[in-house]
Ligand SMILES: O=C(O)CCC(=O)C(=O)O
């Protein structure tokens with residue numbers, strides 16, 4: 001079945017597969033070369049199955065406790081209901097607590113991912129404390145954008161790591177990348193120096209529909225059938241978004257995006273420390289993920 005973005009089916013001929021890089025067969029230079037050539041690195045099976053399953057179970061438990069998942073919670077099936085607002089003081093506090101689930105943090109800010117980024121950067125790396133965990137149901141998707149406007153205030157040396165905790169097949173809203181977009185000069189020019197938090201009259205979202213965007217540029221929309229523990233690493237000017245999660249079985253998509261930088265580059269205080277404010281300073285409450293699973297999202 002063809003994936004859908006913003007209500008439009010993506011024609012088969014525009015779809016392409018992400019190139020996989022095999023971590024165990026790659027030297028640092030191979031990782032850097034792939035990232036430079038494609039604008040992304042697709043690595044499968046980076047986090048062990050048990051570790052991923054534990055974090056997923058712990059997070060599903062918390063979503064189940066606010067009535068957003070059907071019982072048994074480990075299936076990750078959306079209930080269509082929510083008591084998130086009645087059972088919690090506020091949305092930010094709830095989402096911060098979910099985002100700080102120890103089994104999740106062991107992965108996002110643990111040694112396995114850090115070592116991959118040490119290798120890519122060729123110098124010790126650090127993951128941001130502020131992470132973007134996403135539990136997604138009900139036709140929702142992330143509009144196409146590049147990440148520069150969020151994360152490059154202090155340094156350009158930032159990479160995004162998108163990590164799957166559930167199966168994310170085509171119908172469950174996987175991430176897609178516009179092929180070759182890290183070399184689109186107009187995108188580089190438009191978003192270099194752009195800061196979503198300061199330039200309030202501009203949006204990070206690229207309004208053109210990804211289908212039209214890819215057609216016009218003779219490009220493809222690249223994606224994969226993601227499995228738990230797979231990661232996709234990409235640069236700040238690589239154009240990406242997600243398909244809609246229209247899964248018939250109502251299973252949610254659970255993913256997390258984490259940013260990494262060399263530890264010796266200046267750090268953006270919005271994303272580091274014990275109670276980071278995040279992009280706009282409002283903390284975890286500002287995220288779409290802080291909204292109940294059955295509520296619509298905002299566009300940035
Ligand atoms: O998972 C999503 O919905 C969006 C992810 C994203 O934009 C990112 O990882 O930079």
Ligand SMILES: [Fe+2]
Pocket residue numbers: 145146147240
């Ligand atoms: Fe992004």
